[in-house]
Amino acid sequence: MQARVLVRAAQLRYSQRVRTCRLQLARINAAGELAQMSRELIEAGLAHTWTAMRIARHIQHPESVVLSAHVEHACAGFAVMQFAQESAHLNLLAVRPQYQRRGIARQMLNWLHESAVTAGTFVVRLELRATSAAAHAFYRALGYRDAGRSAAYYQGVEDALCMVRDLRINDGVLRAPNG
Numbered sequence: 645m646q647a648r649v650l651v652r653a654a655q656l657r658y659s660q661r662v663r664t665c666r667l668q669l670a671r672i673n674a675a676g677e678l679a680q681m682s683r684e685l686i687e688a689g690l691a692h693t694w695t696a697m698r699i700a701r702h703i704q705h706p707e708s709v710v711l712s713a714h715v716e717h718a719c720a721g722f723a724v725m726q727f728a729q730e731s732a733h734l735n736l737l738a739v740r741p742q743y744q745r746r747g748i749a750r751q752m753l754n755w756l757h758e759s760a761v762t763a764g765t766f767v768v769r770l771e772l773r774a775t776s777a778a779a780h781a782f783y784r785a786l787g788y789r790d791a792g793r794s795a796a797y798y799q800g801v802e803d804a805l806c807m808v809r810d811l812r813i814n815d816g817v818l819r820a821p822n823g
């Protein structure tokens with residue numbers, strides 16, 4: 645009983661934190677801003693490969709979803725996921741520093757998980773920079789499991805950690821009531 649009360653309290657705290665964040669499918673004219681966010685938040689120190697043109701291709705591609713998160717009029721974060729028959733692949737996910745730890749990335753990922761399940765895709769895979777402890781902690785909190793390491797995956801200079809989540813397994817990951 646106490647655990648249920650604690651979970652409910654955490655859900656309320658969580659829903660209050662994300663209440664002001666609005667998710668939408670990114671529009672083509674947002675590609676430049678999202679590419680800039682990728683350059684600064686995800687690809688820092690690497691050559692910039694997620695150009696505006698590449699992001700625009702994903703926005704237009706029928707098997708990709710590019711999601712943006714907005715707080716008032718500002719774009720606070722975004723995500724790119726590619727869907728295939730057997731699994732989905734999370735290509736990019738970032739939240740601007742001033743909006744972090746408000747549950748925005750969790751809300752975006754939950755939205756993408758629901759889309760994947762609706763499409764009949766139950767496995768999500770991703771890679772992240774091996775030096776990114778915050779991202780690793782985030783994905784673990786969202787129920788992702790370590791699935792190996794890919795040496796020099798990023799332009800020959802940095803390893804990637806591979807992670808996977810089976811969306812059929814509900815292992816007690818806390819969900820937002822509205823998320």
Ligand SMILES: CC(C)(COP(=O)(O)OP(=O)(O)OC[C@H]1O[C@@H](n2cnc3c(N)ncnc32)[C@H](O)[C@@H]1OP(=O)(O)O)[C@@H](O)C(=O)NCCC(=O)NCCS
Nearest residue numbers: 685737738739744745746747748749750778779781782785
């Ligand atoms: C990783 C990232 C997307 C998380 O975004 P966020 O909106 O701050 O994450 P959330 O607020 O939804 O966090 C959900 C949970 O993840 C965990 N988490 C998130 N950031 C964390 C951090 N810096 N350290 C430890 N745990 C963290 C926590 O359990 C958190 O729940 P809590 O705040 O109730 O403790 C963000 O830090 C980011 O954009 N980093 C730079 C880009 C990047 O590395 N992207 C991922 C690889 S593509």
